[in-house]
Amino acid sequence: MAGPLTAAPAATPTARRPWLAWTLLRLGGVIFVLWAVSTVTFFAIRLIPGDPAEAIVGGPGSQASAAALQAARVEYGLDQPLFVQYLRYLGHLATGDLGRSYALHESVFAAIGENIGGTLLLAACSLLAAGLIAIALAAWSVRAGRVASAVGSVLEIVAAAVPHFWLAICLILLFSTGLGWLPPVSVPGPAGLVLPVLTLAIPLSGFLGQVMRESLLDAMASPFVLSARTRGEGATGLFWRHALRHAAIPAIGLAGWAFGSLISGAVVVETIFARAGIGRSLLSAVQQRDVPLVVGVVIVVAACYMFVTTLTDLADRIVDPRLRSVR
Template identity: 45%
Template sequence: MSIYQRIGWRLLAGIVVLWGAVSLSFIGLHFASGDPALVILGGPEALPTPEVLARVREQYGLDQPLWVQYGHYLSRLLVGDLGESYRLQIPVTQAIATQLGATLQLALAAAVLALLLAISVALLTARRGRWLSASVSGVELVLSSTPIFVLSMLLLLLFSFTLHWLPPTGSGGWRNLILPSLTLALPVAALLIQVLRQELDDILEQPFITMARARGLSEAGVRVGHALRHALIPLLTLAGFIFASLLAGSVVVETLFSRQGIGRLLLDAVTNKDVPMVLGITLLAALSYVLINLLVDLLLPWIDPRVQGQ
């Protein structure tokens, strides 16, 4: 299959993924979110009259059958209209745009940190002795199985409240970014280390590695210059998983560390039953996942030319 056919099939699959994410979210939210008109008016505490509720339902099209509402929503999506937030009373695209930068900054910092940790630890521990691998594997298991909120509280307790090295909350500067990004990066890095070290263990036994050593290359040169490039392929295919983990973790991290961002915006939207906002963020997450996997498909033949012939 040529690269163009791979891209075409990936785009087609991406469209199906986007449609499925939007459709399932739309149906699920409308069955579980209660009365949207009541949410728009400020909740039961606003004590709206039946006449006011009826007027709001008519204004937002909520008095129409669900399949009609669904059709109208899809037609608006085709022109890039995600609707208006029930709670904020502004377009969903505007609300997302104001918070997207903070989440991208956090996710990028966490992803870079996770990759650096994974590559460094895997290179240092691959085929270095059973006791070292077992010790590092134990730490990886603890990190990967520890809930995000527990890990964040432990890091806050150590670095903020005990050592007083880093601020506990806020979005002000780079020092405020360290603990949130570390909280997101450690569980992801733990999994990536396991995958990368297993690949390195296998690759370091291959004949071309023996030949590289026979030519007089140092062990560091063999590992970094020859083995690492081949071992990175599984990490690249996990890019979608890494993004999903960072996005899911950002909901907790941005809340605990009092940071602005998409995760906190999503939590507020779910809490306040803001259906258009939840749908907009869901679509953004699905679109990002599709684009990342498309990028992976484009990069794989460059990293491993054998993929191009498959």
């Protein structure tokens, strides 16, 4: 006679330790990265020639008097030694205060909030498009034979090497000037997203495609795929049910890097296509020596990057059970 049913044992403290250590490590990494990027950006922007007080009183062409410039320096603490300004700024950051934009004369949070939505939408659509292109290219090159694999490899290398500004110009000449299908600048609606998304997605798909193709080749030759084939699994099932999941692991790990690459590329793309976003705002702030806005944008982007990398790390642990016991 079977014994009485017993409840499954609860997770032991030892089983929970890897997750606790991982959480503390990620939290410490977030704090360190935010401090590092704010420090490097604060001092780097000071190396640009020019006077930040000019941005406060209207820019280099404002022809402000010496008295007005001095008053602006005193009001914003720019007359203090640089290290004192740095410590003061760190104190504000510790309380969540990013300060006020010199050029826009409004809260940095407000200035970023007005533009970050467009950049995040552009980055998300580009990441999705790059992933779909990479999967399609990798699947075709792996399943269609050696010639297709060689052609796919060349296409991936070319796509990964294409500069954003050159690709944007080519796409505008082809789809806007030549065919007249899409607007040459970003306009409201889906049509205004197509060319900026393709400009960011195509180079990224080259990197992701190379990684996925090599992973797919390894997966198709692995014992678990051979075992599934002996059980009568068809080619389509082998690819979608077994090999693709294995190949997705390294691609998921690259998603955090890909997000950072897309944000950096957004500076060029948003400028070329006259699209509102934090990339374009960052370029304008650097030119105007708007220190609070530059540091604020960099900190927000770094925080988004750390958030995305944390999600990709979690996704890795979900897809690959072997990582769940690793810190």
